[in-house]
Amino acid sequence: MKQTPLYDLHIAEGAKMGAFAGYDMPLFYPSGLMKEHLHTRVSAGLFDISHMVHVEITGSQASALIEHLCPYVASEQGINASRYTFFLDDAAGIIDDLIITRLDDLRYLVVANAGCAEKDVAHIRAHAEAFDVSVNVIPRGFLALQGPQAEAVLADQGFAVSQMDFMTGIEPKPGWFLSRSGYTGEDGFEIAMPETECDAFARALLSDERVIAVGLGARDSLRLEAGLSLYGQDLSDTINPHEAGLIWAIPKELRKDGTFIGAKALADKISAGRSRMRVGLVPEGRMPVRAGALLLNEAGSEIGVVTSGGYGPSIESGVALGLIAVSAADMPIFAEVRGNKIPMQRAKLPFVPHQYKR
Amino acid sequence: MSTTYYTEEHEWLRVEGDVATVGITNHAQEQLGDLVFVDLPTTGTSVEQGDDVVVVESVKAASDVYAPASGEVVEINETLANEAALVNADAEGAGWLYKMKLSKPEELEQLLDLASYTAQIS
Numbered sequence: 107m108k109q110t111p112l113y114d115l116h117i118a119e120g121a122k123m124g125a126f127a128g129y130d131m132p133l134f135y136p137s138g139l140m141k142e143h144l145h146t147r148v149s150a151g152l153f154d155i156s157h158m159v160h161v162e163i164t165g166s167q168a169s170a171l172i173e174h175l176c177p178y179v180a181s182e183q184g185i186n187a188s189r190y191t192f193f194l195d196d197a198a199g200i201i202d203d204l205i206i207t208r209l210d211d212l213r214y215l216v217v218a219n220a221g222c223a224e225k226d227v228a229h230i231r232a233h234a235e236a237f238d239v240s241v242n243v244i245p246r247g248f249l250a251l252q253g254p255q256a257e258a259v260l261a262d263q264g265f266a267v268s269q270m271d272f273m274t275g276i277e278p279k280p281g282w283f284l285s286r287s288g289y290t291g292e293d294g295f296e297i298a299m300p301e302t303e304c305d306a307f308a309r310a311l312l313s314d315e316r317v318i319a320v321g322l323g324a325r326d327s328l329r330l331e332a333g334l335s336l337y338g339q340d341l342s343d344t345i346n347p348h349e350a351g352l353i354w355a356i357p358k359e360l361r362k363d364g365t366f367i368g369a370k371a372l373a374d375k376i377s378a379g380r381s382r383m384r385v386g387l388v389p390e391g392r393m394p395v396r397a398g399a400l401l402l403n404e405a406g407s408e409i410g411v412v413t414s415g416g417y418g419p420s421i422e423s424g425v426a427l428g429l430i431a432v433s434a435a436d437m438p439i440f441a442e443v444r445g446n447k448i449p450m451q452r453a454k455l456p457f458v459p460h461q462y463k464r
Numbered sequence: 465m466s467t468t469y470y471t472e473e474h475e476w477l478r479v480e481g482d483v484a485t486v487g488i489t490n491h492a493q494e495q496l497g498d499l500v501f502v503d504l505p506t507t508g509t510s511v512e513q514g515d516d517v518v519v520v521e522s523v524k525a526a527s528d529v530y531a532p533a534s535g536e537v538v539e540i541n542e543t544l545a546n547e548a549a550l551v552n553a554d555a556e557g558a559g560w561l562y563k564m565k566l567s568k569p570e571e572l573e574q575l576l577d578l579a580s581y582t583a584q585i586s
Contacts, residue, residue, distance in 0.1 A: 122494075122495065122497065133497070133524070134497050134498075138497060138498045138552075139497045139498050139522070139523045139524065140498040140523065143523070323497060323522075323523060323524045324523075326524065327523050327524070392500070392501050392545075392546075392548075393501050393503060393521070394500060394501055394521050394523075394526070396525075396526060416523055416524060417500040417501070417521070417523045419523065444503070444519065
């Protein structure tokens with residue numbers, strides 16, 4: 107199993123470790139998932155996200171390649187602007203969801219999911235051959251500092267971040283990348299640095315009393331409450347952005363007449379209408395409803411599936427994302443858990459309001 | 465006078481006469497993390513050794529708890545319905561799961577004592 111540059115720190119902090127996307131990652135620390143989650147919402151949590159993959163695309167046709175791979179207008183993207191987007195396949199299925207930051211005129215940084223690293227890099231390289239670009243995978247340490255105190259903590263570390271808007275990214279020093287972004291619903295930052303500098307920087311952040319280390323467990327409960335989809339659970343190559351509730355990430359003019367990979371299939375699927383849709387669900391009672399639980403209508407027929415589910419420490423109840431038949435979405439919904447039929451209430455996403463700084 | 469037994473699956477069983485109180489070990493709760501829900505059997509349920517009779521749910525995952533012995537569930541820990549975290553706070557005491565009337569006391573001979581269990585987890 108692979109280790110991140112922070113492996114020794116996780117062990118020193120007493121983390122309970124577990125496998126994720128081929129990496130030995132911290133699931134939770136002795137303070138416990140519940141505290142880690144709640145602390146992130148009121149102060150600041152530090153996450154090791156070094157398992158994520160960084161790919162730099164550089165060259166005279168960098169924007170052209172990205173416009174071929176992704177459904178947005180990369181050539182009009184502002185310098186330092188970050189963009190949430192996807193790679194789609196020819197059938198408009200989602201290969202991965204990504205954040206792409208334009209670092210300068212001819213240079214873009216793609217940050218992709220750990221579990222998709224190999225196929226993403228292969229996909230980029232395969233299509234890059236026809237373009238004047240170079241594609242470089244950059245190994246580095248990657249941290250997320252999330253929560254209302256994140257800005258103040260980073261400022262005390264000497265980073266001028268107060269003027270940064272959400273979804274912008276800069277290179278504060280050679281080999282570093284710093285963006286105001288994250289996947290918890292809170293204000294926060296993601297900071298990449300050379301692998302050799304990661305451990306010392308993480309320890310410096312943890313020495314600030316406002317910061318505690320947070321594992322993958324709370325990362326999942328935080329993103330779930332924030333209504334954010336996770337690739338491999340809520341998103342896959344059998345789900346298109348329209349069904350996934352992510353069509354907002356595709357500019358209107360590209361939904362009908364795009365030229366990116368999957369554009370034709372996506373336009374067809376939009377005009378045909380979707381048969382299933384993403385919904386937020388809250389189970390009645392205290393029993394959490396997990397990914398894989400079938401969604402049923404009142405008569406007991408299958409109408410969908412829970413794609414992510416668990417407990418939301420901030421809203422103090424179960425939370426779930428489901429993919430459900432559009433025709434059944436406005437009628438009573440139940441989830442099947444160990445033979446019980448649990449009533450599910452539709453809930454507006456996100457479950458917990460986003461606190462992004464714009 | 466009670467005797468406490470342990471299983472390789474991290475349950476404990478405190479036997480007084482023919483009634484046993486069952487729970488998960490402190491080591492198990494540490495591994496599971498913060499619990500948010502405990503799905504207990506109903507009183508009167510007959511169980512065989514090894515049946516999955518309880519599900520403990522952490523924020524992240526649901527885990528089965530197996531019956532360490534055969535018998536009939538005679539009482540469940542009602543407090544856990546609203547306070548699953550009691551299992552984290554006191555797994556081998558107030559966070560017990562259920563009590564059972566043993567039907568095959570001879571099964572106890574296969575279980576571990578504290579020394580063997582401690583050796584297993586260390």
